[in-house]
Amino acid sequence: MKVFLTGGSGYIGRSTIPALVRAGHEVSALVRSDTSAEVVAALGAKPVHGTMSAFDVLHDAAAAADGVIHLGFDGTSDAAAADLQAAQAMQQGTRGVYVHTGGVWVYGNTDGVASEESPQNPPQITAWRAANEAQVLSRGHAVLVMPGLVFGRGGGLIQQFFRGSEQVPVIGDGSNHWALVHVDDIADLYARALSAPAGSTYIGVSFNMRVADVFAGLPVTSLSYAEAVGQMGPIAEAFALDQQLSGAKAQRELGWTPRYLEIS
Numbered sequence: 001m002k003v004f005l006t007g008g009s010g011y012i013g014r015s016t017i018p019a020l021v022r023a024g025h026e027v028s029a030l031v032r033s034d035t036s037a038e039v040v041a042a043l044g045a046k047p048v049h050g051t052m053s054a055f056d057v058l059h060d061a062a063a064a065a066d067g068v069i070h071l072g073f074d075g076t077s078d079a080a081a082a083d084l085q086a087a088q089a090m091q092q093g094t095r096g097v098y099v100h101t102g103g104v105w106v107y108g109n110t111d112g113v114a115s116e117e118s119p120q121n122p123p124q125i126t127a128w129r130a131a132n133e134a135q136v137l138s139r140g141h142a143v144l145v146m147p148g149l150v151f152g153r154g155g156g157l158i159q160q161f162f163r164g165s166e167q168v169p170v171i172g173d174g175s176n177h178w179a180l181v182h183v184d185d186i187a188d189l190y191a192r193a194l195s196a197p198a199g200s201t202y203i204g205v206s207f208n209m210r211v212a213d214v215f216a217g218l219p220v221t222s223l224s225y226a227e228a229v230g231q232m233g234p235i236a237e238a239f240a241l242d243q244q245l246s247g248a249k250a251q252r253e254l255g256w257t258p259r260y261l262e263i264s
Helices: 015-024 034-043 053-063 078-093 129-137 157-161 183-192 225-232 248-254
Strands: 002-006 026-031 046-049 067-070 097-101 143-147 149-151 168-171 177-182 201-204 207-211 222-224
Touching: 002 015, 002 046, 002 053, 002 078, 015 026, 015 034, 015 149, 026 034, 026 053, 034 046, 034 248, 053 078, 067 078, 078 097, 078 129, 097 129, 097 183, 129 143, 143 183, 149 157, 149 183, 177 183, 183 201, 183 222, 201 248, 222 225
Parallel strands: 002 026, 002 067, 026 046, 067 097, 097 143, 143 201, 149 177, 168 222
Antiparallel strands: 177 207
8 A cells, every 4th residue: 555644753653654664555754854754764654745734735645645644743732623634634635544543541540441432531631532533533434543651662651751760750659550552563553454444443552550560670759649740741640540451452353463561
């Protein structure tokens, strides 16, 4: 297939492009700068210059592809509108499959192990996603991938917020769970999602782990929720969630087999 993706030079994109190339796809990727163009070209993709708000570029690049993967994120003050408008531009352009990115935080605290059919109770930081995803899934051949907390290859939110300090700032006593996935495993799921049935939703989680165990052996300092919000901002509400989720549907329907089953 000819596959166009946004976010190709980003954290997940840098693993997804090679996964697509290995699967035999011809890849093009949106880039905002010459530096990003060099990154995606080195990974095997053709750069397409533009921004997430260049809707004509998104439309035309999607129209020239057999499939689209939307990994990019516009960090504007109105992220919900920016995300939906970009998605709509690409969906209007493509006649093939469109793979959209969600996230498992929308399930909020889970009662045991949750699945795609479980009720959602999102923290404020991701509350906008449900409405966007409903619109995306209602048109064309759309598929939703919902990654867990992504780690590996020296990047991701865990590295950004927790492992860059002398004392790991754990919210509470660390007895809550995080739903985790390695960046290479979620990249493989995105590649497989191109062959998924229209309207499908897949949780991209390979294992669940208590936060205290994630940081076992490291120096830890316990923060109250209020202290965490003051230090991390609104994302602290998401990090404080107690979540366990299953990627069984993706494994069953798409043959997804996560290779990384422990934190690194």
